[in-house]
Amino acid sequence: MRTTEVSTEQLQADLARLRESYRQYKDMGLNLNISRGLPCSEQLDLNAEMFHVLDENNYTAEDGTDCRNYGVMYGLPECIRLFSQLLDIPEEHIILGGESSLNFMYDQILRIYTFGTLGEKPWGQQAQEQKLKWLCPVPGYDCHFNLTEALGFEMINIPLLETGPDMDLIERLVSEDPTIKGIWCVPQYSNPTGVVYSDETVERLAKLKTAANDFRIVWDNAYAVHHLYRKRVVKDILKAASAYGLEDRILYFFSTAKITFPGSGVCLMASGGKTIAETRQQLKLQIFSHDKLNQLRHVKYLKTPERIHEHMEKIAQILRPRFDLVDRLLTENRLYEDLYTWYKPDGGYFITADSYAGCAAEILARVEAAGVKVATAASTFPYHRDPQDTNIRLAPTYPPMEELETAIRLFCICANLVGIEKVLKEREN
Numbered sequence: 001m002r003t004t005e006v007s008t009e010q011l012q013a014d015l016a017r018l019r020e021s022y023r024q025y026k027d028m029g030l031n032l033n034i035s036r037g038l039p040c041s042e043q044l045d046l047n048a049e050m051f052h053v054l055d056e057n058n059y060t061a062e063d064g065t066d067c068r069n070y071g072v073m074y075g076l077p078e079c080i081r082l083f084s085q086l087l088d089i090p091e092e093h094i095i096l097g098g099e100s101s102l103n104f105m106y107d108q109i110l111r112i113y114t115f116g117t118l119g120e121k122p123w124g125q126q127a128q129e130q131k132l133k134w135l136c137p138v139p140g141y142d143c144h145f146n147l148t149e150a151l152g153f154e155m156i157n158i159p160l161l162e163t164g165p166d167m168d169l170i171e172r173l174v175s176e177d178p179t180i181k182g183i184w185c186v187p188q189y190s191n192p193t194g195v196v197y198s199d200e201t202v203e204r205l206a207k208l209k210t211a212a213n214d215f216r217i218v219w220d221n222a223y224a225v226h227h228l229y230r231k232r233v234v235k236d237i238l239k240a241a242s243a244y245g246l247e248d249r250i251l252y253f254f255s256t257a258k259i260t261f262p263g264s265g266v267c268l269m270a271s272g273g274k275t276i277a278e279t280r281q282q283l284k285l286q287i288f289s290h291d292k293l294n295q296l297r298h299v300k301y302l303k304t305p306e307r308i309h310e311h312m313e314k315i316a317q318i319l320r321p322r323f324d325l326v327d328r329l330l331t332e333n334r335l336y337e338d339l340y341t342w343y344k345p346d347g348g349y350f351i352t353a354d355s356y357a358g359c360a361a362e363i364l365a366r367v368e369a370a371g372v373k374v375a376t377a378a379s380t381f382p383y384h385r386d387p388q389d390t391n392i393r394l395a396p397t398y399p400p401m402e403e404l405e406t407a408i409r410l411f412c413i414c415a416n417l418v419g420i421e422k423v424l425k426e427r428e429n
Helices: 008-026 041-045 077-087 101-115 123-127 142-150 167-176 199-206 237-242 273-283 292-302 305-333 360-369 401-428
Strands: 094-096 133-138 154-161 180-185 216-220 250-255 267-270 340-343 351-355 391-394
Touching: 008 401, 041 305, 077 094, 077 267, 077 292, 077 305, 094 273, 101 123, 101 142, 101 216, 101 250, 101 267, 101 273, 133 142, 133 167, 142 154, 142 180, 154 167, 167 180, 167 199, 199 237, 237 250, 292 305, 305 340, 305 351, 305 401, 340 401, 351 360, 351 401, 360 391, 360 401
Parallel strands: 133 154, 133 180, 180 216, 216 250
Antiparallel strands: 094 267, 250 267, 340 351, 351 391
16 A cells, blocks of 8 residues: 555554654664674674684695795785686686775776876876766765765766666767766676676677777676575676677676675786786786785685685575565565665665655664664765665664664664655645
8 A cells, every 4th residue: 555545644643653663762772783784793703714724834825935925916826716717707817906896996996097098098187178977877886986976077877777777878878978987887786776787788888889998897796696595697797898809998896805804805806908917017016915815815715616605605594584584574564655665685785775755864864863873865876966865775784683673673664754754744735
């Protein structure tokens, strides 16, 4: 049933009950957090063995390299081989970074901004002559948007459909405008919606005809192995792009942040041969090597792609009950179908909800006022401007189940309460 099907008197009665429930939650003095996709302690505990796979007699790589020392700037060969086998990317097209793929993205974009790429003028120099632009599928990842905003790119919202970003719009924009320099993509279990790009979407991205020779697709495949329910795999964009001679346009990133330890993982970038060669030269200005002991630790612990998939199923067994709980509570506690909707993903770390139009910021303010931290309002849109004020990112992975249930019950109360307030105000007008 929708709010349009009930009387004003019924909505007012609902509102009175919701306000009393909200008051009771405020009186509880809560201090809970479902704002970020952090691994829970049970997930981190799975990796306890990592503390013991190396010791004072076990720090040598398979080729005899002493991993305590300088050298091997682009990553241990055995660690590159492991990720090559896992992601089906040729070893020669991979560079290992430190613990953070976001840091690698930041560095790579700054390198192009400072030095240019493959003979093109630096983006920073171009920006002095004209405003540069960046395509942002929305809802999307706030850390991506923060980076391009900091560099002065004009960010253009691209609707994220069930099959991925709106390719008709993308194809039109990039073919006409040479100031558009890139697009953010989280292709598998997208943050925060859980959308998985279709094969057609990947193919169309791979063969884009762009007015800018230095247009780049930042392919943040953060959740490539993070399946919760139905296993879904995205088409290989590097292979697809290579068929058109455009593999150097792809900047592919991956990390073990939510496989092992977020603060002590290993990340990589993959691209075409020319971009890899160029990046290797530029890295000589920046590092002697990343943490080879950590790379060796990951190889000895994770061992094989098969072992990684087994490990990820253990993580899924921990996380599935949390996602099931949120889905059940959202279902049981929604008073009317038009007050909020949500999407239960097949993998990843988030559940996205859409409130009644114009209510998301107020819902989050009420939830936080009652002691539960949720994502910042409109953080899933560039400039923190959600045109419809509807999108809310929920992160169920971190808190214990009891705390998660309390937080989501409060969220449901606020979503119903604020939505009904808005409906009644509209009726007055």
